[in-house]
Amino acid sequence: THxxxxxxxxxxxxxxxxxxxxxxxxxxxVAQAAIGPGMAIFSRYSKVLEADGSAMTVRTALQLINQALDEYLSEQEGEVDSDTRFAITWFETYGFEDGPFGEAETLAKARNVSVSGVAEAGILRSVAGKVRLLRRDELAADWDPTQDRRGSVWEATQHLIKRLEEQGEEAAADLLRRLGRDVGQQARDLAYRLYSTCERRGWAEEARAYNGLVIAWPEIEKLAAREPTRVEQTELFR
Incomplete structure (x- = not known):
């Protein structure tokens, strides 16, 4: 059945x-790759019945596979910090454009943060009734996560892309060493989620940034592993 x-x-x-x-x-x-395992489930049965008794079409099956993929990517959000959850939801609507302060305040309450707190964390600008996520070109070039008292996976992801695009894989690897493996993996996972959002919204240029981080990830990890982490690992972004 359906x-x-x-x-x-x-x-x-x-x-x-x-x-x-x-x-x-x-x-x-990712979207294309999800079709294989999804259709494998569909093909186990001679037919899948809809509520009215008719056979489910392949088109409907593909729509349900896409919905399940979106749900999977959304569920990964629950594993990150509150500032990041705020940023993900805001980004889905406004990208890096201005949005009304009232909406940001409502969302912040739902995420158990404050607009001023997210702004102080360094990922948001709030001026004259307008709120906007900071673009990567507005982020500090010398950001050190070990000195950031309110870092986030969102911030880590954007800085990894910034380092990669502006300085290359070695610079991104140096930042990954400071972030630590766990936060690095969360940043990589977030790149998948944000790519999906960009593709859905038609933000091709921004989508390329997240795709580029994942493609470069094996080399970044390899470079990061060349030297032992000198910085003592702490519970970052909790």
Whole structure:
């Protein structure tokens, strides 16, 4: 049935996607790659019945696979800090453009943060009733996460892209050493989520930035591992 197909997608697709992400699949290929395991579930049965007794079409199956993929990417949000959850939701609507302070305040309360707090954290600008996420060209070039008392996975992700685009893989690797493996993996996972948002909204240039980080990730990790981390690992971004 329709409900059973959705249940199996929610149960089995996440593990398939985790396997693909561990293999460093590019975000640009994720939606296409999800079709394989999704249709494998669909093909187990001679037909999947809709509520009215008719057979589910392949088109409907593909729509449900895309929905399950979106749910999987959204669920990863729960693993990050509150500032990042605020930024993800705000970005989905406004990108890096201005939005009304009232909406930001409502969202901040839902995420258990304050607009002023997120601004003090260094990822948001709030002026004259307007709120905007800081663009990468506005971020400090010498940001050190070990000295940031309110860092976030959002901030880490944007700085990794900034280093990669402006200074190359060595600079990004140096930052990854300071962030530590766990935060680095969360930043990489966030890049998948933000790429999906950009693709859905038609923000091609911004999508390329997140795709580029994931593609470069194996080399960044390899370079970061060349030297032992000199900075003592702490509970960053909690």
């Amino acid at each position: 409900a059973e197909f959705r249940r199996l997608l929610r149960r089995e697709l996440p593990e398939a996607m985790k396997h693909l992400q561990r293999g460093n699949i590019a975000p640009v290929d």
